[in-house]
Amino acid sequence: MLLITAITASCVAVGIAMFKLSNVRDIDVLSVVSNVLMKSRCTNLMSRLGLMDALRPRTLSKVVTPNGLEFITVPNFKVLVGHVWNFTARENDVYVATYPKSGSTWVQEIVWLICNNADTETARDDFLTRRSPFLETVDVGDNLGIQTLEKWPLNSTRIMKVHRPYEILPADVAVKKKGKIIYVFRNPKDVCVSYFHFHDVSYSLPKPGSWAQFLANFSVGNVAWGDWFSHAKRYWQEFIKNPDHMLFITYESLKSDLRAQVTSIAKFLGKDLTPEQISTIAKHCSFASMKGNGKVNYEHCEDAALLDFSKGKFMRKGEVGDWKNYFTVNQSAAFDKLVEEKMRETEIEIRFELKIRRSMLEISL
Ligand code: PPS
Numbered sequence: 129m130l131l132i133t134a135i136t137a138s139c140v141a142v143g144i145a146m147f148k149l150s151n152v153r154d155i156d157v158l159s160v161v162s163n164v165l166m167k168s169r170c171t172n173l174m175s176r177l178g179l180m181d182a183l184r185p186r187t188l189s190k191v192v193t194p195n196g197l198e199f200i201t202v203p204n205f206k207v208l209v210g211h212v213w214n215f216t217a218r219e220n221d222v223y224v225a226t227y228p229k230s231g232s233t234w235v236q237e238i239v240w241l242i243c244n245n246a247d248t249e250t251a252r253d254d255f256l257t258r259r260s261p262f263l264e265t266v267d268v269g270d271n272l273g274i275q276t277l278e279k280w281p282l283n284s285t286r287i288m289k290v291h292r293p294y295e296i297l298p299a300d301v302a303v304k305k306k307g308k309i310i311y312v313f314r315n316p317k318d319v320c321v322s323y324f325h326f327h328d329v330s331y332s333l334p335k336p337g338s339w340a341q342f343l344a345n346f347s348v349g350n351v352a353w354g355d356w357f358s359h360a361k362r363y364w365q366e367f368i369k370n371p372d373h374m375l376f377i378t379y380e381s382l383k384s385d386l387r388a389q390v391t392s393i394a395k396f397l398g399k400d401l402t403p404e405q406i407s408t409i410a411k412h413c414s415f416a417s418m419k420g421n422g423k424v425n426y427e428h429c430e431d432a433a434l435l436d437f438s439k440g441k442f443m444r445k446g447e448v449g450d451w452k453n454y455f456t457v458n459q460s461a462a463f464d465k466l467v468e469e470k471m472r473e474t475e476i477e478i479r480f481e482l483k484i485r486r487s488m489l490e491i492s493l
Pocket residue numbers: 226227228229230231232233234318321322323325413414415416418442443444445446447450
């Protein structure tokens with residue numbers, strides 16, 4: 129009798145567990161597993177023993193998105209493609225959209241400050257990855273993703289980072305035009321160099337190979353998040369068609385006149401800032417300031433064994449024109465030709481270097 133009761137109770141327990149598990153989403157499972165590994169310090173230990181490299185993806189994954197597009201991503205992000213497409217957007221959402229390594233962190237911090245009365249004190253109290261989650265990841269430690277965004281209070285502004293191409297943003301955003309998008313564009317030569325280094329630093333990405341190999345892969349879109357050219361072009365088209373829905377800014381203009389760009393982002397978001405607030409934001413968001421700020425420079429991801437800072441820093445150089453230290457004359461000429469061919473039909477002004485105006489030079493002399 130006791131045995132029968134025990135067997136029945138076990139069957140009921142297994143049944144309940146299976147029912148519950150069948151309702152658990154794959155992204156939540158991924159999040160739980162990642163958090164358990166992190167909290168048990170398993171990944172941390174592996175990182176210290178130099179074993180994390182063994183877990184890096186060797187190849188990229190090609191996924192067909194719910195609207196039938198082919199998208200290149202890293203294996204860990206594969207399960208998220210459909211979830212992001214179905215994400216319920218809100219009118220007061222702000223999406224900081226970029227191709228990787230184009231200045232998302234910079235603009236996330238600027239936007240957060242614009243939306244929070246330039247309160248740098250509060251900003252310095254909490255990680256940017258908690259204040260402005262990444263829509264395309266799951267919640268892992270202090271790096272928040274889609275699950276947190278889904279639960280965010282209705283009356284608060286969700287400022288989030290997104291790297292995916294325009295066509296596969298959440299349908300609510302791409303099709304129904306909910307929320308506002310700020311697209312940050314950066315010249316592709318500097319993007320390629322920054323991305324090359326980041327492939328060494330990030331355990332989620334495959335090793336980059338040699339510079340020549342990486343450049344070849346980048347040129348044909350065989351890298352995570354796909355083809356740079358179509359990414360930039362499609363966002364540009366949206367900006368031309370729907371300037372109320374999207375603002376298009378460049379990394380180079382942020383570098384050359386940060387105050388002016390902060391002002392135009394604030395205007396786009398319908399926020400009034402005083403000249404003092406603009407100065408506060410510009411000062412807080414200079415490269416030197418952000419590089420030394422542990423709440424935005426991703427240092428905590430080293431402790432979480434997500435990034436390997438022995439290979440380089442997240443806030444690496446923050447310059448326009450670093451590509452000149454990597455591209456050979458021939459590589460540069462071939463890439464220029466590609467840019468000319470692929471970007472012909474857009475009017476984006478691509479600045480590969482910042483020209484110092486003569487009058488400015490004279491003033492400073
Ligand atoms: S990511 O991983 O895709 O989200 O990276 P992302 O934040 O888009 O881009 C990282 C590059 O932006 C530089 N950066 C800055 N440059 C100038 N000023 C400020 N404040 C700033 N903050 C971040 C960062 O250094 C990366 O560029 P590189 O060329 O690698 O230095």
